[in-house]
Amino acid sequence: MNTIPKLTDVYKTHPLDIPTNKNLDSFEQLPDTYDWIQPDSFPSSLTDPNVSLSDSVPLIDLSDLPNAPHLIGNALKTWGVFQVINHGVPISLLNSMESFTNALFDLPSPHKLKAARTPDGVAGYGLPRISTFFPKRMWSEGFTIVGSPLEHFQKLWPDEYSKYCDLTEEYSREMGSLCGRLIWLALGELGITQEDVNWAGSNGDFKTSTNAVIQLNSYPICPDPDRAMGLGAHTDSSLLTILYQNNSRGLQVLREGNRWVMVEPVNGALVVQVGDLLHILTNGLYLSSVHQAVVNQTQKRISIAYFFGPSEGVEISPINKLVTPTRPLLYPTITWTEYLRKKAKLFNNTLSSIRLCAPPSGVLDINDHSEVKVG
Ligand SMILES: C=C1C[C@]23C[C@@]1(O)CC[C@H]2[C@@]12CCC[C@@](C)(C(=O)O1)[C@H]2[C@@H]3C(=O)O
Ligand SMILES: O=C(O)CCC(=O)C(=O)O
Numbered sequence: 001m002n003t004i005p006k007l008t009d010v011y012k013t014h015p016l017d018i019p020t021n022k023n024l025d026s027f028e029q030l031p032d033t034y035d036w037i038q039p040d041s042f043p044s045s046l047t048d049p050n051v052s053l054s055d056s057v058p059l060i061d062l063s064d065l066p067n068a069p070h071l072i073g074n075a076l077k078t079w080g081v082f083q084v085i086n087h088g089v090p091i092s093l094l095n096s097m098e099s100f101t102n103a104l105f106d107l108p109s110p111h112k113l114k115a116a117r118t119p120d121g122v123a124g125y126g127l128p129r130i131s132t133f134f135p136k137r138m139w140s141e142g143f144t145i146v147g148s149p150l151e152h153f154q155k156l157w158p159d160e161y162s163k164y165c166d167l168t169e170e171y172s173r174e175m176g177s178l179c180g181r182l183i184w185l186a187l188g189e190l191g192i193t194q195e196d197v198n199w200a201g202s203n204g205d206f207k208t209s210t211n212a213v214i215q216l217n218s219y220p221i222c223p224d225p226d227r228a229m230g231l232g233a234h235t236d237s238s239l240l241t242i243l244y245q246n247n248s249r250g251l252q253v254l255r256e257g258n259r260w261v262m263v264e265p266v267n268g269a270l271v272v273q274v275g276d277l278l279h280i281l282t283n284g285l286y287l288s289s290v291h292q293a294v295v296n297q298t299q300k301r302i303s304i305a306y307f308f309g310p311s312e313g314v315e316i317s318p319i320n321k322l323v324t325p326t327r328p329l330l331y332p333t334i335t336w337t338e339y340l341r342k343k344a345k346l347f348n349n350t351l352s353s354i355r356l357c358a359p360p361s362g363v364l365d366i367n368d369h370s371e372v373k374v375g
């Protein structure tokens with residue numbers, strides 16, 4: 001029988017033992033193993049006076065009904081990312097998730113290691129798998145939640161695990177419905193209706209056909225932030241990622257394939273990013289956002305990424321209506337698990353490795369990551 005691999009089993013065929021970071025708070029100087037100094041990297045609006053500061057990621061008010069859909073479509077075609085306010089997710093929930101994330105990373109290292117990710121697993125405490133693609137270590141810690149976090153939370157908080165399980169479940173529910181809303185607004189701008197996406201479910205709410213992963217990130221204060229890197233340049237594999245960042249700069253997005261732009265924190269806003277699978281679904285029309293997280297010397301930073309993707313077994317391929325004589329089929333059919341397995345080996349070259357033909361001329365190809373320099 002041909003069984004469909006579960007998201008939690010995706011790395012069973014490609015286990016990786018990634019050493020966890022030492023307690024980063026204890027360093028007064030940047031150790032050589034964390035020294036990224038990047039002479040060839042793209043300029044950044046923070047460090048390079050030639051990079052325009054007026055270039056800022058679109059900020060969209062979701063309650064601005066006549067205009068929001070069009071602004072979303074434009075942002076995803078040109079940036080692959082925008083910030084959203086009036087999104088309907090209670091600010092109190094965002095604050096609670098922020099406190100919970102701080103509580104998790106503030107636990108002593110040996111305690112956090114009780115919930116360490118196994119080499120062939122997806123969930124738990126540790127450095128993201130992408131760290132193995134970079135020659136130097138990343139100045140961060142992560143914790144990944146897939147499905148129920150019960151087992152891990154029981155180890156971290158034997159007395160309080162259930163309140164944290166309830167909190168992450170509520171967060172997942174709210175983020176899932178926001179993702180559903182945003183996807184339909186974004187697809188609607190391309191003339192796509194529910195009939196064109198048969199896997200979205202009979203009422204189009206994606207409830208039974210999607211999966212979610214929550215990634216908690218922590219970036220401790222760094223003694224030499226200009227030489228270090230929190231999370232190296234990458235795209236997300238999801239359809240859509242919704243990122244909450246506390247009031248501290250760090251997230252940068254690659255603009256027009258040649259410069260980094262800081263995503264300025266806005267109170268209560270969420271950052272919405274196109275992932276590789278939405279890029280595939282829209283036959284390359286929406287750009288998968290290339291991004292990285294830098295660190296700073298004054299404030300600890302946390303972020304919470306919600307990756308919204310199709311369930312195991314759902315096959316993603318470019319929507320028929322978006323394949324035309326002038327825009328031929330760019331990608332083959334693929335599931336999220338198949339894609340993640342390829343990405344575990346090919347990282348930023350995964351999209352270009354499965355591309356069926358060159359993108360139409362005149363179309364900016366920021367998703368050809370073979371040019372992304374990582375220092
Ligand atoms: C479903 C997933 C997306 C993700 C890989 C993972 O299996 C679990 C963590 C996710 C994350 C978070 C940090 C950046 C990233 C590129 C990584 O290495 O792990 C993403 C992965 C992704 O989107 O490809
Ligand atoms: O911390 C950030 O701002 C970025 C996090 C991120 O890109 C991720 O978790 O995939």
Ligand SMILES: [Fe+2]
Binds near residue numbers: 234235291
């Ligand atoms: Fe990311």
